[in-house]
Amino acid sequence: MTRGILQNNSSVSAVEKLFQDVCGIIDGTRSRVAVFANAEICRTNWNIGKRVKEDILLNKRADYGKQVVKNLATQLTEKYGKGWGYATLRHCVRAAYIFTEDEIEYAVRTQFTWTHLRSIMSINDPLARKFYMQMCHYEHWSSRTLDEKIDSQLYERTIISQRPEEVIRQTLDESQLSGILVPDMVFRSSYFLELQKAIAIAREHFAEHKTNEMLE
Numbered sequence: 044m045t046r047g048i049l050q051n052n053s054s055v056s057a058v059e060k061l062f063q064d065v066c067g068i069i070d071g072t073r074s075r076v077a078v079f080a081n082a083e084i085c086r087t088n089w090n091i092g093k094r095v096k097e098d099i100l101l102n103k104r105a106d107y108g109k110q111v112v113k114n115l116a117t118q119l120t121e122k123y124g125k126g127w128g129y130a131t132l133r134h135c136v137r138a139a140y141i142f143t144e145d146e147i148e149y150a151v152r153t154q155f156t157w158t159h160l161r162s163i164m165s166i167n168d169p170l171a172r173k174f175y176m177q178m179c180h181y182e183h184w185s186s187r188t189l190d191e192k193i194d195s196q197l198y199e200r201t202i203i204s205q206r207p208e209e210v211i212r213q214t215l216d217e218s219q220l221s222g223i224l225v226p227d228m229v230f231r232s233s234y235f236l237e238l239q240k241a242i243a244i245a246r247e248h249f250a251e252h253k254t255n256e257m258l259e
Contacts, residue, residue: 078154081154081156081157082151082154084156084157085147085150085151085155085156085157085160086147086151088131088134088135088138088157089135089138089139089142089144089147091132091135092132092134092135092136092137092138092139092140093139095111095112095115095132095135095136095139096136096139096140098111099111099136108136112129112132112133112136113129115132116128116129116131116132119132134161134164137164138160138164141164141172142160146176149176149219150176153176153179153180155176155179155180156186158186159179159186159189162186162189162190162193163175163176163179163189165193166193168198170208170211170212170215171198171199171204173212173215173219174198174201174203174204174211174215174228175189175192175193175197175198177215177218177219177224177228178192178197178228181224201227201228201229201230202226202227202230203215203225203227203228206227214227214228
């Protein structure tokens with residue numbers, strides 16, 4: 044009786060292991076396919092933007108760029124569906140103006156999504172963009188976390204943002220080459236902390252003043 048129970052348990056264990064092993068193979072393949080697909084989406088969108096950008100620069104007419112993107116969006120939507128509308132093409136073109144091919148390849152290697160890149164494109168300062176790209180890579184931020192960091196002005200709150208531009212550029216380049224996070228990229232700037240403190244005090248005084256006015 045005991046022997047039969049042990050054999051049955053052993054059989055169940057073998058079936059479970061087989062199931063887990065096959066699940067591992069499927070999940071691993073899905074993950075690799077997702078990474079590959081994401082990389083190709085980023086490359087495709089950048090290359091589309093680059094091609095449209097070349098056409099716009101060649102024509103050299105102020106009103107041409109907007110019109111050609113609209114016309115192209117209409118044609119692509121007819122052939123490929125809603126995913127290639129005007130807004131999508133605008134992001135593609137903006138990516139081509141903002142990112143170099145090397146920067147796109149860095150983004151692909153570090154497994155950025157197109158959503159990550161769209162968020163980074165909203166930043167005007169090229170040094171701040173580079174900072175967020177590297178921090179996103181080092182700390183494995185989701186696109187939502189990236190948006191939260193940008194909204195909270197993480198870059199402006201760090202010591203590195205207070206350095207001269209050439210020093211910032213050199214520091215970020217060295218950090219990217221070495222793959223090592225630089226302390227200045229994570230430590231907060233005393234200037235920004237003092238500024239936040241001053242703003243908080245000013246708000247408190249304003250609220251107190253308004254309260255006193257209401258009581259009078």
